[in-house]
Amino acid sequence: xxxxDVSQKPHDRLGAWLAPDMDRVNVLIRDRMASRHAxxxxxxxxxxxxxxxxxxxxMLVLAAARMCGYDGPFHVHLAATVExxxxxxxxxxxxxxxxxxxxxxxTANLLWDNKSSVLVGDYLFARSFQLMVEPGRMDVLxxxxxxxxxxxxxxxxxxxxxxxxxxxxxxxxxVVRGKTAALFAAAAEVGxxxxxxxxxxxxGLRDYGDALGIAFQIVDDLLDYGGVAETIGKNTGDDxxxxxxxxxxxxxxxxxxxxxxAFWQRTIAEGDQAEGDLSRAQEILARHGxxxxxxxxxxxxxxxxxxxxxPLPAHDLRDMLVDLxxxxxxxxx
Amino acid sequence: xxxxDVSQKPHDRLGAWLAPDMDRVNVLIRDRMASRHAxxxxxxxxxxxxxxxxxxxxMLVLAAARMCGYDGPFHVHLAATVExxxxxxxxxxxxxxxxxxxxxxxTANLLWDNKSSVLVGDYLFARSFQLMVEPGRMDVLxxxxxxxxxxxxxxxxxxxxxxxxxxxxxxxxxVVRGKTAALFAAAAEVGxxxxxxxxxxxxGLRDYGDALGIAFQIVDDLLDYGGVAETIGKNTGDDxxxxxxxxxxxxxxxxxxxxxxAFWQRTIAEGDQAEGDLSRAQEILARHGxxxxxxxxxxxxxxxxxxxxxPLPAHDLRDMLVDLxxxxxxxxx
Numbered sequence: 001x002x003x004x005d006v007s008q009k010p011h012d013r014l015g016a017w018l019a020p021d022m023d024r025v026n027v028l029i030r031d032r033m034a035s036r037h038a039x040x041x042x043x044x045x046x047x048x049x050x051x052x053x054x055x056x057x058x059m060l061v062l063a064a065a066r067m068c069g070y071d072g073p074f075h076v077h078l079a080a081t082v083e084x085x086x087x088x089x090x091x092x093x094x095x096x097x098x099x100x101x102x103x104x105x106x107t108a109n110l111l112w113d114n115k116s117s118v119l120v121g122d123y124l125f126a127r128s129f130q131l132m133v134e135p136g137r138m139d140v141l142x143x144x145x146x147x148x149x150x151x152x153x154x155x156x157x158x159x160x161x162x163x164x165x166x167x168x169x170x171x172x173x174x175v176v177r178g179k180t181a182a183l184f185a186a187a188a189e190v191g192x193x194x195x196x197x198x199x200x201x202x203x204g205l206r207d208y209g210d211a212l213g214i215a216f217q218i219v220d221d222l223l224d225y226g227g228v229a230e231t232i233g234k235n236t237g238d239d240x241x242x243x244x245x246x247x248x249x250x251x252x253x254x255x256x257x258x259x260x261x262a263f264w265q266r267t268i269a270e271g272d273q274a275e276g277d278l279s280r281a282q283e284i285l286a287r288h289g290x291x292x293x294x295x296x297x298x299x300x301x302x303x304x305x306x307x308x309x310x311p312l313p314a315h316d317l318r319d320m321l322v323d324l325x326x327x328x329x330x331x332x333x
Numbered sequence: 334x335x336x337x338d339v340s341q342k343p344h345d346r347l348g349a350w351l352a353p354d355m356d357r358v359n360v361l362i363r364d365r366m367a368s369r370h371a372x373x374x375x376x377x378x379x380x381x382x383x384x385x386x387x388x389x390x391x392m393l394v395l396a397a398a399r400m401c402g403y404d405g406p407f408h409v410h411l412a413a414t415v416e417x418x419x420x421x422x423x424x425x426x427x428x429x430x431x432x433x434x435x436x437x438x439x440t441a442n443l444l445w446d447n448k449s450s451v452l453v454g455d456y457l458f459a460r461s462f463q464l465m466v467e468p469g470r471m472d473v474l475x476x477x478x479x480x481x482x483x484x485x486x487x488x489x490x491x492x493x494x495x496x497x498x499x500x501x502x503x504x505x506x507x508v509v510r511g512k513t514a515a516l517f518a519a520a521a522e523v524g525x526x527x528x529x530x531x532x533x534x535x536x537g538l539r540d541y542g543d544a545l546g547i548a549f550q551i552v553d554d555l556l557d558y559g560g561v562a563e564t565i566g567k568n569t570g571d572d573x574x575x576x577x578x579x580x581x582x583x584x585x586x587x588x589x590x591x592x593x594x595a596f597w598q599r600t601i602a603e604g605d606q607a608e609g610d611l612s613r614a615q616e617i618l619a620r621h622g623x624x625x626x627x628x629x630x631x632x633x634x635x636x637x638x639x640x641x642x643x644p645l646p647a648h649d650l651r652d653m654l655v656d657l658x659x660x661x662x663x664x665x666x
Contacts, residue, residue: 122485127482129481136471142466160373
């Protein structure tokens with residue numbers, strides 16, 4: 001892979017730059033995932049960890065640490081920590097209640113069962129806490145523990161807010177921080193901390209992760225309703241069918257007339273959906289400019305992410321993070 | 334409650350001695366359980382935390398700290414930490430797979446759902462880690478993080494070992510440490526640590542908690558098959574019906590002839606149980622002296638718990654912990 005190839009996607013360029021570090025992260029992950037006593041654990045986690053996601057969270061830790069001049073060993077531990085937390089969260093997200101299980105999602109639950117997903121997730125959480133203790137930095141521990149609490153709180157909030165038409169954009173942001181942005185923010189922040197970056201740099205890294213995560217989620221929301229361009233995402237309509245109150249819908253609900261309120265009440269709050277409802281939802285979203293407004297929000301968050309990096313030193317990795325923020329919203333430009 | 338009333342049970346006497354501390358623990362638990370954003374959290378946890386269990390784990394922290402002369406504030410944080418870990422574990426234990434759900438246990442799942450149990454449990458774990466960071470003691474963090482990993486590993490191990498007739502006493506002990514003893518041991522150990530007890534005292538406290546937890550679990554196993562005396566526990570047969578390989582059964586399986594092996598294979602490994610099987614299991618356990626042998630083990634662990642306290646200073650609380658170890662096995666004497 002050629003690092004100088006500007007046609008590469010930003011996360012591929014990050015991956016290439018950080019490859020030696022990421023190799024060490026992967027070795028550490030496999031090492032700490034192992035369990036002498038309970039071989040089921042690597043069975044379940046390999047399914048997720050080896051699946052090879054974009055590894056964006058560990059790369060944020062590594063990039064932040066490296067651009068701030070870190071050359072110690074512990075950015076690797078912290079990168080593995082955030083990947084463990086992320087993997088544990090995925091396992092626990094896969095736990096379904098009875099009704100969802102009937103829909104037969106191809107989750108870890110179908111390969112094992114709810115109880116394995118829960119307990120192996122707990123094991124990964126416990127392992128992540130062991131890892132985060134190792135650098136011996138109380139400030140880092142604070143950040144990661146607080147992120148864990150924000151994640152869990154956001155997940156619970158989502159349970160209750162998901163189908164509640166009274167959900168505001170403020171609540172939406174809290175949920176998104178729990179789902180995505182809190183771990184992005186903590187990853188970038190602890191990377192800076194371990195490198196003894198200045199407080200302004202650490203705060204900038206945190207804001208970058210937070211804003212990037214929020215932009216990322218809003219783009220996801222938009223693509224699920226087909227995006228603003230003609231390109232239709234392959235998952236179009238999943239959020240609608242799963243009755244998720246995403247940002248475009250929240251904006252449209254706030255502007256709804258009586259008919260539309262009844263429509264959202266029936267389809268989202270009550271889950272009574274029929275043929276043609278998704279198209280009608282898309283029409284309503286377009287009519288109120290809800291898609292355009294959410295698009296503007298995503299772009300503003302991406303801009304905020306980029307300018308948050310202003311206090312950071314000039315560095316290839318910094319440029320890649322700037323490009324990454326642009327790339328996240330490029331699909332809805 | 335009269336502290337001098339020797340007829341009181343040891344944990345009631347501990348509770349009376351530690352009442353002012355326990356009041357502070359309860360205030361802290363309620364405070365940290367609260368969630369501004371997700372009111373479902375205290376709803377779910379109050380169900381467990383307010384139910385008023387024996388609070389043995391936080392009392393072990395407090396008793397260890399106090400008998401070692403601690404007069405700072407952080408034993409309260411650590412006591413709340415272990416109660417949060419315990420409560421989170423209970424919530425996650427309540428998550429059932431589909432087959433178990435059909436049996437309709439009256440768990441938190443019936444009041445809410447699997448997903449709430451998982452996510453609120455995660456929130457309590459995250460809160461417990463925030464709490465354990467606050468004293469600023471890396472050694473305490475190590476102990477509690479390691480205990481969390483042992484608990485999770487033991488729970489996963491139990492999933493796979495539960496109905497496997499090849500389960501050895503060694504694996505049984507690992508499972509029991511995960512289920513009970515690891516948190517008892519960590520609770521007592523961090524109580525000593527926060528009080529800057531000597532290494533020998535800290536090790537003694539740890540061994541006490543470990544041995545007490547193991548004795549506790551073996552007694553539970555025995556009572557579930559009716560105990561060794563005539564007293565029949567009200568839960569008699571639950572472990573058999575749930576096909577748990579408890580210590581008496583493991584001992585009997587090791588000594589089984591071909592007929593008996595076929596019996597255990599059918600009833601435990603395959604779960605094909607009929608009228609009269611429980612009585613036959615009890616007969617087999619008695620024939621091989623499996624109940625007596627497990628009883629001897631429990632008593633030996635209780636003795637080990639008591640002598641582990643030898644390095645600790647003379648103190649009312651130490652005497653109560655000694656009495657507690659005797660009390661745990663008194664029901665099978």
